Amino acid sequence: MNSAPRDPPHPGEAGNTHHVMPAEERAEYERLRRHAAVRHRRARRAGSSVLLLLALLLAPLAVVAAWVHDTVSDTGRYVATVAPLASAPPVQDVLINRLTDRVVDNVDVQAVTDSLVRTLQDAGAPPSVLDGAASLEGPLRNAVRTVVDRTVTRVITSEAFQQVWxxxxRRSHAAVVNMLAGDREGAVGAVNGTIQLDVGEVVDQVRERLVDAGFEKAAAIPDTDRTITLFETEQLGKAQDAMRLLDVLGTWLPVLTVVVAALAVWTAPAHRVMLMITATGVGVMMVGLLVALAVVRRVYLDSVPPAVLPGDAAATVYDTFVRFLRDSTLTLLVVSVITALVAYLYGPGRLARGVRTAADRGTTATGRALENAGARTGAVGRRLAGHRQWITGVVMGAAALTLVLWNHPTVGAVALVVGIALAVLLVLAILAAAAGAAGQAADQAEQRTVP
Incomplete structure (x- = not known):
């Protein structure tokens, strides 16, 4: 049956006319649209992959740069870094032994025994007495060392010494900056490929205590050789250049890394999958950084001769200086694992669906129990149930913002924030389930009747 031809449209009816594509033209149009969509997805996938690679490469460098920047620029952070060295037994033993050696070396025990022998000889003492006086050098030296060691130990292990340290x-915090710049000022400095600690104030205090205890000879302790070598490396110049660069980038490199990672997730066609991949990649990089710290520790201990610093003292010095870096790395590793886990649980996987179903059943059962007990949440609970996704996003965003604003968060801080966020989400889900089935049905009917 042939249809009657249409009349030409009036000018006012032009907007109501539709162009009907032939089948071949529509097929070609759909093919081109699919091709453009595929090209667009490929471009987004390639761009997000490049951004992801850049973020993963920047992540460990950003952590190290932030640690260097905080240690150098924040006096409180620097003091908190070096303060444990004053109470570390291996470091205390090194200070006690070296200060005792210097004091004993400046007490001329041989001169004392020679003077005693001459006095006895002038007094006409028999040869046996003179021989006995000459043999007093060893016991007298041991006695002097015992007294000096006891006095030095009392000074080094006292709380007053830790406060002085x-x-x-704190007063010489600028010395760290000078060390990185290659200057020789303050308590810590770089000299000929070594990083040295100036213990001049400790020497002065020990000398004063010994003089007060009756060792006038201690006043002759020289002011030279008042340093202890902490690090020794032939690459100190390059390390100083790298540290200065990291110090400059310490403020902005972490921000840049976060922005690049966020762009990688945003440009990817599948945001959740890319978030999971990014978090997993950052976690792997943090594991690599921990392994690198362990390798550097071994290299450092092998490079320090025992005559310069005993092995246990060198290990204590290294562990003390890098402990905040290690803590930050562990914290970021935990955050990455939690982020990847949350991204997975929001996905269509069987385990993720099972966890969500079990959580829904638990909160629903608890909410129904409250409802049966007369504790209905009414309209508030129905609003919570109707905006569950938005509320979940707000709670998770607040938790992430809390960690961002937290000054140097630790693994314990991350666990606390995540625990509070989960508790809040559980409470809100229970309140939503306690709204009452009748009220929810009424709300749904009202929504259907609204034009």
């Missing part, structure tokens, strides 16, 4: 480091 912290005060000296």
């Amino acid at each position: 912290e005060g000296a480091n």
